[in-house]
Amino acid sequence: MAWSKHRNVSVTRAAATATLVLTAVLAATGCGNAAEGGNGHEDTTSPSADSSPSSAAREKITQGGLAALVADHLGRDAIASFGSYGPEPGEVHVMVRLRGGGRADMFSVSVMSPEQGGRELAGTMGKCPTARQRKRMARDMKEFTCHRLQNGTTVTAYLVSSGFSDDNARGLVVTGVGVAPDKSTTMAMYESYDKTPQLTVSELDKLLSDPRMAWMTDPATNKASNSIKIKKLRG
Numbered sequence: 001m002a003w004s005k006h007r008n009v010s011v012t013r014a015a016a017t018a019t020l021v022l023t024a025v026l027a028a029t030g031c032g033n034a035a036e037g038g039n040g041h042e043d044t045t046s047p048s049a050d051s052s053p054s055s056a057a058r059e060k061i062t063q064g065g066l067a068a069l070v071a072d073h074l075g076r077d078a079i080a081s082f083g084s085y086g087p088e089p090g091e092v093h094v095m096v097r098l099r100g101g102g103r104a105d106m107f108s109v110s111v112m113s114p115e116q117g118g119r120e121l122a123g124t125m126g127k128c129p130t131a132r133q134r135k136r137m138a139r140d141m142k143e144f145t146c147h148r149l150q151n152g153t154t155v156t157a158y159l160v161s162s163g164f165s166d167d168n169a170r171g172l173v174v175t176g177v178g179v180a181p182d183k184s185t186t187m188a189m190y191e192s193y194d195k196t197p198q199l200t201v202s203e204l205d206k207l208l209s210d211p212r213m214a215w216m217t218d219p220a221t222n223k224a225s226n227s228i229k230i231k232k233l234r235g
Helices: 011-018 020-029 063-074 114-125 131-137 201-209 219-223
Strands: 079-084 091-098 106-112 141-148 154-160 172-179 185-192 230-232
Touching: 063 079, 063 091, 063 106, 063 201, 063 219, 063 230, 114 172, 114 185, 131 141, 141 201, 154 201, 172 201, 185 201
Parallel strands: 079 230
Antiparallel strands: 079 091, 091 106, 106 185, 141 154, 154 172, 172 185
């Protein structure tokens, strides 16, 4: 992967920009939820929804813990390497290079504090859109999914059939956001430079629906990162 190509792109800003179509529609029509007739639903079957870390045993997620969760969901063999441009206030992030992806493909995963997440996205992404909003989104977003976990987190994921970067005229973006009740936010974006991405909307949704993907997580999540190396990227 051409890591340096993205050296001036903030991970948070890139993923936030990828959600511009959704937030613009929600802002224009008003935020919705299932009670207002939307297509969002409460997840009552996902095992992860019942296994949130107890409030008595939580610590801030680390880059290694975040990388370990990605590896847990996608499999170690699917990942070529992890990288990071360094810490940002109120955010933990990793860049992920997937095996089989194009040299310019970019996959970023981040977790933001309640203060950072609330300021960036929680206001418009904290509820699932209504049926009316979904209809307006259909032209720009494909494979759209939105649901609320039993722990109150709203998870949204979808595909945009165009690239994010200026030089990506033939690619697409798979992106998603998870907003917890405390407004902490998880975010992921995979940009492919062709129409065959190495990551699906379903895989991204499952990753963001994992309750360990949180600003405050189970200490075991961070301990699982002992064997993971994260390369310092030039920024």
